[in-house]
Amino acid sequence: MFDKILIANRGEIALRIIRTCREMGIKTVAVYSTADEKSLHVKFADEAVCIGPPAAKDSYLKIPRIIAAAEITDAKAIHPGYGFLAENAEFSRICEEHNIKFIGPSPKMIDTMGNKSMARENMQKYGVPTIPGSTGIITSPEQAKKIAAEIGYPVIFKASAGGGGRGMRICSDESEIEKQLVAARNESEACFGSAEIYLEKFIVEPRHVEIQILGDRHGQVVHFGERDCSMQRRHQKMLEESPSPGMTPELREKMGQAAVNAAETIHYEGAGTIEFLLDRDKNFYFMEMNTRIQVEHPVTEEVTNEDLIQRQIEVAAGLPIQKKKLKMRGHAIECRINAEDPKFNFRPSAGKVKAFHLPGGHSVRVDTHVYAGYDVPPFYDSMIAKLIVSAPDRKQAIHRMKRALNEFVIEGIQTNIPYQLQLMDDPNFIAGKFDTKYLENQFKFNPDPT
Template sequence: MFKKILIANRGEIALRVMQTCRELGISTVGVYSTADKDSLHVRYADEAVCIGPPLGKDSYLNISRILAAAEITNADAIHPGYGFLAENADFAEVCSSSGFKFIGPHAEMIRKMGDKNTARETVVAAGVPVVPGSDGLISNVKEAVDIAEKIGYPVIIKPTAGGGGKGMRVVSETSQLENALATAQNEAQQAFGNSGVYIEKFVENPRHVEIQVLADQYGNTIHLGERDCTIQRRHQKLIEETPSPVVDDELRTKMGNAAVAAAAAINYEGAGTIEFLLDSDRNFYFMEMNTRIQVEHPVTEERYDVDLVRQQILIASGENIANRSYTPKGHSIECRINAEDPKHGFRPSPGELQVFHTPGGHGVRVDTHGYASYKVPPHYDSLIAKLVVHADTREEAIERMQRALDEFIVTGIKTTIPFHKQLLMTSAFKSGEFDTGFLENSGFTVS
């Protein structure tokens, strides 16, 4: 087992990893930018090292500074969290070559699944269903037109690198294709340093359902059910739950087997997530693999009574999961509490948390790095807390979440709490009858 782990991240996920490390008796090293000097993860770490000024490129994305922090503190492993360098194959590679265990998959695994075109080819070979589309990257407009007309409009142009909706363009007819292709390539180049794009059939009104997998160093791979991440705004998840309201045992088995096959195809190691699109006819299609812990991992933890971060660390230290089994129970929902103003287009709302009172009680969990008087910096993701509930049924979980949201008091900044309160009261959410376009197409607004 590791003696000291450096967490190459910030905020709630850094704090979350440190909590598990403390239970395992592992010392922790926190890293921070000058903007995060008062963050809870800095206070909670056994040691903390400043790695630069506020901008991510000068701190949390600066590989040499993170490795220097690991060296001077004598860490023997590095946990990347999510975001920043978590899916950076070069970072994973240099950690290993510098003598630090990267708590996650090997660099070649990240590369195979990080490049969406390569990932698509890999899972096709493993028999996992994918959306009809181009066999490789699109090199010119004529090729794009030929493929689009073959698979039928609408189509979606996707970047082979990156995520978060950047570089994506939906095209409904040939006349739009040339401009959309150029725009998508330019945006992908600026966002990810890679202009490569491919084309897929656009699945209209899908649900976004993902499968959590765990895989060890000995070829054993298991899955822990699905998470429904369908409630999104501009490809950004806002609410996640498990089980999905539309996935039955038969479909869960099929999706789970496909996810395990996809992970096994690259001899995966660690915790990962296979993301699928689910159409109205209950056909599912591989979308991408996230080779890291997910923001929404707590809903799986609550339903399966498992610490996924603990499993990451144990697998990295060489444990065998061949005899592991987890029994799901009840229903879990997570609401992302962001420092955003939902009444004005979800614009960012950094600033001081004057009052920050988190809810509690049976079946309620809050993962946060926030506290009263903490100043939310404007430089990073707007997530300040994850509110998670667990109950016997989905109906009870919704009721518990509504109660917990009422108890969650934040002043000084705007948050997404009012959005969640109103959304949970809609008939569409209560019935589970919604798709990824619900927020844009239903006319839902926060009053």
């Protein structure tokens, strides 16, 4: 087992990793930008190293500075968390060259599965259901039109190197192909440094359901059930839950086995997530693989009683997975608490937090790096906390989440708590009747409910 781990991240996920490391008897090193000097992950780590100014490109994305921080503190492993360099094959490769264990997949695996077009080709090769579409990169509008005519409209362009909804454009007929292809390429180039685009059939009214998997270097892979991530706004997840509403034991077994088969055939090592689209007829299709721990991993932890960060560290250290029958208990929901104002089209809201009161009570968990007096910087993602509740069933979990959201007090900045509260009262959400476009097309937020 590692004596010391450097966490190449910030905020709540850095603090989350530090907590597990402490319970495992592992010392930790935090890295931070000058904007994060007073963040809790810096205060709680055993050591901390400043790696640059506020902009991520000058700090959290500076590989040489992170490697230098690991070397001067004698950290033998680096945990990348999620975002930033977590799915960067070059970072994983450089860690290997410096005899530092990257707590995640190998560079080859990140290259194979991190590129969505390549991942899709691999899944097709191994018989995992995929959405009909191009077998590789789209090189011309004519090629796109030909494929779209074969699979039928609507279709969607997707950035091969992308995520978070960037580089995605929907076409309802042939007249939109050229324009949307150019737009998708331009956005992909700007966001990911790659203009590579592929084409898929656009699935109407899908659910976004993902399977959490873990693989070790001995060839074993297990899954920990599913999460429903359909509650999205502009392709950004707002709320996640497990199990997925409408899931059956038979479908869970089928999807779980497909995910395990996919990971086994590519000899996957580490924590990862196989993401599927589930259509109205319970047909599921491989969408992409995330070769890292996910933001929403706590809902899986709550229903399986597993510490996924600990399991991730264990397999990175070479320990074999202890296989056991999956047991899911009750229901868990996670609401992402973001520093943004839903009254003004979710305008970002940075600034000083004047008051910060956490909800409590039975089966209520908050993962956050924020406290009263903390300055929320404007340089990073707007998520400042994750509120997770669990209960014996979904109905009770919704009631518990509503109670916890009402107790969550944050003053000095605006947050999306009012939006999440109204969602808890939404009849369709309560009934489990929603898809990935529900928040954008049907749910109506009332900015002044009084």
